Amino acid sequence: MSLDTLTRPWKAFSYGFLDASAKREMRRKILKAIAVPGCQMPYASREVPIARGWGTGGLQATLTLVNPGSVVKVIDQGADDSVNAASIRRFIARVSGAATTLDTVQATIIQSRHRVPEEKLRADQVLVLQVPNPEPLRPVEPNMSVARQMHADADYGRMWLQLYEQIVRSGRVMQGASYPSLVNGRHVMTPSPIPRWDVPKLNMAKHLTILSAGREKRLFAVPPFTRVEPLVFDDVPYRVEDHAGLTCHRSGARGVFMNEIPQEDGTSLHEVSDSQLGVKLLNGEAPGEMWYRDGVFRP
Amino acid sequence: MAYVATRGGERAIEQAERLYRAQMGEVTPARVAEIERALPSLIDRVMGEASLYAPDLAALALAQSGGDLYEALLLLRAWRSTQPRLQIAAPVTQDRMLTHRRISAAFKDIPGGQILGPTLDYSHRLLATEVVQGETFTPVPVEKAANPAPACHPSLAAWQQAQGLVAAPSLAPVDRDSIPDLTKEPLLFPAKRAHTLQSLARADTGGVLALGYSAMRGYGNAHPTVNELRLSEAEVIVRHPNGTEFSAGRVKTSQAEVVTTKGQGTLRLGFCATLGWNEVKTIAGATLDLNAPGAPKGSPVNEEFFLYHTEPVESSGFCIHFKLPHYVTFQSSLDALRDAKAQRNKTEEPA
Amino acid sequence: MERAAPRLVRAQPLLRMADVSKRYGDVVALEHVSAEVYPGEVLGIVGESGSGKSTLLRMMNLEELPDEGRYSLDLPGVPEHLFAMDGYARRMLRARHIGIVYQNPHLGLLMKNSSSGNVAERLLVAGERRFSVLREKAKQSLEASEFPLERMDAPPIELSGGMQQRVQLAKAIALEPAVLLLDEPTTGLDVSVQALVLDTLKRLQRERRITMVIVSHDLGVIRTMADRVMVMRRGRVVEAGLVDQVFQDPQAAYTQALVHAKL
Numbered sequence: 063m064s065l066d067t068l069t070r071p072w073k074a075f076s077y078g079f080l081d082a083s084a085k086r087e088m089r090r091k092i093l094k095a096i097a098v099p100g101c102q103m104p105y106a107s108r109e110v111p112i113a114r115g116w117g118t119g120g121l122q123a124t125l126t127l128v129n130p131g132s133v134v135k136v137i138d139q140g141a142d143d144s145v146n147a148a149s150i151r152r153f154i155a156r157v158s159g160a161a162t163t164l165d166t167v168q169a170t171i172i173q174s175r176h177r178v179p180e181e182k183l184r185a186d187q188v189l190v191l192q193v194p195n196p197e198p199l200r201p202v203e204p205n206m207s208v209a210r211q212m213h214a215d216a217d218y219g220r221m222w223l224q225l226y227e228q229i230v231r232s233g234r235v236m237q238g239a240s241y242p243s244l245v246n247g248r249h250v251m252t253p254s255p256i257p258r259w260d261v262p263k264l265n266m267a268k269h270l271t272i273l274s275a276g277r278e279k280r281l282f283a284v285p286p287f288t289r290v291e292p293l294v295f296d297d298v299p300y301r302v303e304d305h306a307g308l309t310c311h312r313s314g315a316r317g318v319f320m321n322e323i324p325q326e327d328g329t330s331l332h333e334v335s336d337s338q339l340g341v342k343l344l345n346g347e348a349p350g351e352m353w354y355r356d357g358v359f360r361p
Numbered sequence: 362m363a364y365v366a367t368r369g370g371e372r373a374i375e376q377a378e379r380l381y382r383a384q385m386g387e388v389t390p391a392r393v394a395e396i397e398r399a400l401p402s403l404i405d406r407v408m409g410e411a412s413l414y415a416p417d418l419a420a421l422a423l424a425q426s427g428g429d430l431y432e433a434l435l436l437l438r439a440w441r442s443t444q445p446r447l448q449i450a451a452p453v454t455q456d457r458m459l460t461h462r463r464i465s466a467a468f469k470d471i472p473g474g475q476i477l478g479p480t481l482d483y484s485h486r487l488l489a490t491e492v493v494q495g496e497t498f499t500p501v502p503v504e505k506a507a508n509p510a511p512a513c514h515p516s517l518a519a520w521q522q523a524q525g526l527v528a529a530p531s532l533a534p535v536d537r538d539s540i541p542d543l544t545k546e547p548l549l550f551p552a553k554r555a556h557t558l559q560s561l562a563r564a565d566t567g568g569v570l571a572l573g574y575s576a577m578r579g580y581g582n583a584h585p586t587v588n589e590l591r592l593s594e595a596e597v598i599v600r601h602p603n604g605t606e607f608s609a610g611r612v613k614t615s616q617a618e619v620v621t622t623k624g625q626g627t628l629r630l631g632f633c634a635t636l637g638w639n640e641v642k643t644i645a646g647a648t649l650d651l652n653a654p655g656a657p658k659g660s661p662v663n664e665e666f667f668l669y670h671t672e673p674v675e676s677s678g679f680c681i682h683f684k685l686p687h688y689v690t691f692q693s694s695l696d697a698l699r700d701a702k703a704q705r706n707k708t709e710e711p712a
Numbered sequence: 713m714e715r716a717a718p719r720l721v722r723a724q725p726l727l728r729m730a731d732v733s734k735r736y737g738d739v740v741a742l743e744h745v746s747a748e749v750y751p752g753e754v755l756g757i758v759g760e761s762g763s764g765k766s767t768l769l770r771m772m773n774l775e776e777l778p779d780e781g782r783y784s785l786d787l788p789g790v791p792e793h794l795f796a797m798d799g800y801a802r803r804m805l806r807a808r809h810i811g812i813v814y815q816n817p818h819l820g821l822l823m824k825n826s827s828s829g830n831v832a833e834r835l836l837v838a839g840e841r842r843f844s845v846l847r848e849k850a851k852q853s854l855e856a857s858e859f860p861l862e863r864m865d866a867p868p869i870e871l872s873g874g875m876q877q878r879v880q881l882a883k884a885i886a887l888e889p890a891v892l893l894l895d896e897p898t899t900g901l902d903v904s905v906q907a908l909v910l911d912t913l914k915r916l917q918r919e920r921r922i923t924m925v926i927v928s929h930d931l932g933v934i935r936t937m938a939d940r941v942m943v944m945r946r947g948r949v950v951e952a953g954l955v956d957q958v959f960q961d962p963q964a965a966y967t968q969a970l971v972h973a974k975l
Contacts, residue, residue, distance in 0.1 A: 075443040083545070084442070104547035109438035114678025116685065139689045146685055148371045176689045194682070205658045207550040207665060215800050219837035220822075226836070227829050229843060230865050232701040233708075238694030257693040277675045279547045295843040303696040322692055335689065 078125045079157040084108045088126040088281075092272060095283035100245025100290075101213070102196050107279040117150055118276030120173045120192035124154060127171055127188060127272075132160040135169035140177040140319070140335035147175070164338045167350040176239065178260040180318045180336040181350035183269035185286060191254040191273045196280035198242040198252040218250050218293075225293060235298065244291045251282055253290070259302045259319045262359045265290040306357025308332045313343040317357035385427040396420040405613060405637025406430075410673050411437035412544070412563040414612045414636050431677035438674050442544070449537050451598035451606065455516035458593035459611065463514050466587040467620060473514040478592060517589045518618060518630065527620075527628045550665045557653075557664060561646040562635040565673035572661045572671060573645025581652035581662045585619035585644070588630065592638045612636055617643035619651050724786055726751045726923050727772065727891055732781030734767060734947075741767045742778065743947045749891065752921040756938025756955065758928060758970070764947040765927045769895050771795075772925060773812050774802040785809065787890055807837045811884030815896035817876035820883065823869040827879045828854065830868065834886040849886065857882040858912045874905035878912065885916065894926040898933060910936055931970065935959060943967045 076082060084106070091105040110118050110125070117138075128134065136151040138144035142164040150173065155162050163169050166179040175192040183189055199209040202220040212218070221242055228236040239255035243264075253261050254273055264271055264284050271284040284290055294300045308320045311331040318339065320332035334340035342349050353359060397404060397420035407419045411434055418437060426432035462478025465471045489498040521527045543559040552560070561569065577585065594611040601607060616634040623629070631651025633643045652662035661667060670676060725748035734742040742764045749755045757765045770776040771783065774794060783794040787809060791797060794805065814820040821830050831850040840846055854864050859878040868876045877897055884892055897913070898906040910933065916922060917937075926937050934941055934955065941958050943951040943966065951964040962968045 079443065081443050081445060083445070087545070104549055106543075106545050106547055108442035108544075109435065109674055110442070111435075111439040113435060113681055114675045115680075115682030116678065118678070139686050143371070144686060145374045149374055152371065175685075176687075194679075205665060206669075208658065215803060217803070217837070219833050222836040222841075223822075223825060223829050223833045226832050226843065226846060227825055230826055230829065232697075233704045234697065234701050236694075236697045236701065238697055239690040255687075255690040255693075257689055259693075277679055295846075296841045298843050303693055304700065305696075319689075320692075321688060322695075335692075 075157070077158065078128055079110065079153075080108060080122065080125050084122075085126050088122055091281050092123065092126070092283065095272070095281050096270070096285045098249070099285055099288045100249035100251040100282055102249075102251075102280040102282045104279055105281050107276050110276070112150065112153065114277040115194065116146055117173070117175060117192040119274035119278075119281065120175070120190045120276070121150060121154070122276060123190045123272045123274040123281065124171055124173045125158070127190070128154060128158040128160050130159050131170075132158070133163050133168055133170045134158075134160050135163050135166060135172045136174070137172070137177060137179070137337075138175045140179075140321070141337040143337065164341075166336075166338065176255050176257075177319075177335065178256055178263045178353075180334075180339050180352055180354065182353055183263075183267065185268040187269045189269055189271045191256070191271060193252070193254040193273045193275035193280075194277070195240075196252065196273070196275040196278050196282065198240075198250050213249060216248065221250055222293060225295065229295075229298065235294075235301070242293050244289075244293060245282075245284060246288050247291075249282075250293065251284075257303055257319055258292070258300070259305060261290065261292050262302070262361070263353050266361060302359075306354075310334045310340065310343075313340055315340070315343045317354055318352075381427070385424075388421075388424045393417065393420045393424050396423050402638070406566055406639050406642075407433055407437065407637075409615075409635040409637040409639050409642065410434050410563055410565060411441060412559070412636065413437050413441040431673060434673055435678070446542070446545070448599045449540060450609075451537060452535075453595045453598075455591065455616070456513055456519070458591070458595050458614070459512050460514045460591060460593040462592040463589065464587070465517055465589050467517070471517050471589075472520050474510065476510050476514065514591075521588075521628065525627070527630060548668065552664055552668065557650070557668065558632070558634065560668045560672070561633045561650065563673075564642070564646065564668075564671040565676065566639060566642040568671035568673065568676060569642050569649065569667075570645045572667045573648040575661045576648050576652045577645075580660065581648065581656075583621035583623050583629065583631075583651050585621060585631065585648045585651055587644060588618045588620040588628075589616075590618075590640060590644065591616045592640070613638050615639050615643045617647040619644065619647040621651055724751075725749060726786050727925070728782075728784045728786070729768070729772065730782045732768070732771060732778045732783070734764075734771075734776075734778045740947045742771075745781075745944075745947070745949055747942060747949075749923055749925055751923055753939045754917060754924040754926060754937055756926050756928065756934035756941040757944060758931060758934045758941060759944035760929060762946070763944040765944050766895055768944070769893055769925065769927045772891070773810055773893055774806050785890060807834070808887065809890040810893060811887070811889035811891070812893040813877060813880045813884050813895065813897045815899050817868060817873070817880055820880040821868045821876065824867050826865040827859070827868055827871070827882075828864040830879055831883045831886050834883055838887055850882070853882040853886040854879070856885065856916060858908075872905075873901050874909055877901070877909055881909075881912070881916075885920075885922065888920075889922075891923045891925065894924060896928055897926070899928065899930065906933075913937060931959070943970065 087106055091103045095103045107119065108122065110121050112118060112121065134151065134154050135142065136147045138147035141147065151162050154160060166172065166181040169187060171188050171190060172179065173190040178189065197206065197209055199212055199221060202224055203209045203212060225235050239257050240252045241258050241261050242250050243253055243261055245251050253264060266287055266289060268286055270286055273283065274281045292300045303319065305320050306317055309316050310320065310333050312333050315334050319335045321335045323331045323333060325331055339349055397416050403423065404416050404419045407423065407430065408414050408416065418440065422433035422436040426436060460476065462480065463476045465475065492498050518527055522529045541553045541555040543556050548556050548560060592615050595614050596608045597610055597612060598606050599609050614634060614636060615638050619631045620628045629651065631647040633646030633650055635643055649662055649667050653664045656663040659666060727749040729747045732742055732745045745768060757768065759765045767776065771778055777795055784792050785794065790805065812820065828850040831853050832846040835846055835849055851861060851864060855861060857878040859875065859882055868879050898909050901909065914937065917924060928934055938955050940953065941955045942949050943958065943964065945966050951958060951962065951967045958967060959971055962971050
């Protein structure tokens with residue numbers, strides 16, 4: 063018996079980059095986050111080889127979940143070919159050997175920044191959302207210790223007040239993306255800066271959503287079949303972006319979230335924000351089942 | 362197909378990285394060795410912020426990143442985060458450290474004496490332009506002292522404690538293996554003392570200086586006096602599996618202790634230490650520590666405020682992340698804005 | 713100014729504090745202080761700064777806990793020993809049943825939110841989720857506090873001191889609190905403004921029979937507002953009784969000095 067037979071050959075890092083102790087902590091925190099939906103779980107958050115604020119939280123969750131049989135899709139602002147999405151996808155494949163895909167339907171893990179795909183997710187898929195700021199209370203309470211106390215008390219009066227103020231000042235709720243939402247009737251969370259269009263996709267969904275903020279070291283989750291209710295007054299309904307009537311100038315598609323492309327003549331063109339869906343439609347392929355039909359959300 | 366033609370992300374990022382690396386040329390072992398030899402202060406600063414004592418790796422990171430400090434730091438932190446924590450070294454006390462420099466501004470002389478050690482404090486900051494003319498700048502050799510200073514020096518605070526000038530710290534004996542480790546646990550507030558000191562030790566030098574300076578200028582309530590500034594080498598005592606303890610080597614450390622006379626009866630101390638020799642960071646860090654107790658939330662000397670905002674990997678990463686596209690969030694806000702404007706125009710129209 | 717006639721009091725006090733003591737290090741803030749407030753009455757607490765009167769009020773607001781003593785509010789579904797409740801229960805009780813107006817409006821108001829929003833927040837905490845109702849109730853509350861409604865959406869930071877106190881008052885009464893605590897509510901205001909704010913308070917008291925505790929160093933304010941008065945000094949109650957009785961015929965030497973100095 064020699065040391066050589068007892069040990070494995072030296073490698074620069076473990077499978078999936080993170081070492082076993084980091085993965086163990088992540089698994090525990092993910093389980094805790096699933097157990098208390100919408101509640102932010104602090105975690106150590108290791109440094110990973112991309113910069114903080116560039117998806118390190120999502121990356122740590124993905125690296126913990128990934129295995130050689132995984133099929134990984136990475137999107138940024140809806141696009142698979144966005145430079146940072148490309149960089150993260152390449153990194154995950156490099157350290158895990160997992161397959162990558164651009165197709166939502168094929169993927170087992172979807173790591174995303176600021177969008178939920180337009181094709182419905184299934185129970186066997188996990189959505190990992192990159193979160194820049196995990197604290198919905200930050201605009202009303204920048205101090206994290208105080209904000210934690212407010213969550214513990216379910217003291218969301220000032221959160222609602224913010225909506226009241228927006229209506230008083232501007233005649234409507236002005237919250238754009240990151241629309242604060244009550245999870246499982248208990249914790250207010252930020253759904254990460256996904257547009258309002260995407261928030262209903264998290265409510266009572268079949269898939270698990272993990273939201274992870276690496277820089278801020280907080281992780282939370284929306285388990286399958288969990289209520290996610292945007293904070294709205296009883297007499298002022300929730301409104302998604304007014305995109306239902308827009309037409310994609312490339313594919314002719316309608317009824318999905320669009321990117322606006324300003325034109326030199328002062329007008330705008332629109333294109334499907336979910337880039338791979340756009341490709342499918344252009345190629346005449348049938349997309350998977352969609353969350354929205356004719357611009358109306360169908361749960 | 363037009364849509365596919367724009368999907369050049371992968372190739373673009375690869376070429377962009379090549380462009381950056383083309384500026385630097387080859388990274389050779391000789392270049393790394395020269396950086397390590399020629400730039401000890403920079404190496405020390407980077408090792409402290411990386412919380413990884415490895416001069417050769419620090420030099421490599423600097424070479425590989427072309428001298429971008431935050432990039433070098435991220436390389437080292439990301440490397441460090443994958444390494445197992447094999448052991449926790451035995452705690453070291455000030456009077457057991459090999460001390461190169463130890464000064465106090467609080468007294469003219471102190472027990473053990475003021476030891477100036479290596480410093481540029483009293484140099485004339487004249488650029489050695491002769492080097493540009495082709496000459497070599499050769500430092501004048503150090504002369505031997507008639508009476509060499511002892512290797513170890515007592516801590517000044519110990520003398521002050523004996524005099525009843527500072528309150529003795531309430532030190533509960535801590536099992537070394539149960540010292541909290543910031544790299545394995547999240548930082549929560551009120552922070553554990555160990556987390557506070559570890560966080561300061563790996564904080565951004567520039568950031569700590571900026572906030573510490575704001576406290577010195579009057580945004581803090583306590584004016585610091587340097588009680589003791591110490592540059593030393595500490596033995597890393599670890600345990601062999603058979604139980605014997607041995608030194609695995611020495612690491613350079615800096616420590617600053619600042620003091621304020623404001624208080625009830627006794628002096629109050631602020632403390633900061635880091636790996637490597639970095640005087641500015643430890644003095645500024647100790648000033649923040651001194652001012653932290655009772656500081657209002659949101660003030661620069663509030664612990665949560667300065668620890669969060671001086672984390673170099675987090676702050677620099679977040680800063681550069683604003684280069685990432687944000688068009689979805691922008692689109693979402695634009696939608697609300699346009700609608701609000703349309704409503705306003707409607708109500709302003711005469712009925 | 714018209715003095716409120718002493719009202720009939722019922723046998724059961726609404727607010728009861730018994731034998732409350734508090735020290736900060738060597739400083740005695742309160743020593744064996746007891747107080748009772750009956751439904752619909754106004755208790756005045758008078759004393760110089762450092763007498764402990766504001767500390768006592770903060771305890772009535774459950775912002776601070778004593779070293780010893782008991783506190784109860786005779787309300788359905790509220791536990792008997794309020795100091796023994798955990799922090800969450802204390803905060804919830806305060807939000808539902810206690811209104812407070814601070815001398816310093818920064819303590820009571822979100823200065824950059826709208827004035828109506830400051831009032832609405834109380835209702836939001838209590839679970840109101842209809843925007844139109846929030847709006848209407850905020851308006852009613854501000855109106856009752858004689859706040860000019862055309863400014864209801866201006867942030868307090870843009871308002872005068874007197875107006876800020878009216879916003880605080882509107883916020884405090886929005887949920888019809890069991891007890892309204894007033895901590896030097898008119899101190900620092902111009903004399904004319906002070907009189908107007910006191911008028912509003914008196915009218916509200918008369919119309920709504922709100923149980924109030926008012927703390928002031930100003931005997932005039934106490935005389936105008938209170939039915940009964942407690943005179944405090946160095947953390948103790950030196951004298952207590954009906955306002956007319958105490959001010960016309962003070963028993964304790966300290967009260968005598970206080971009353972004569974004021975006259």
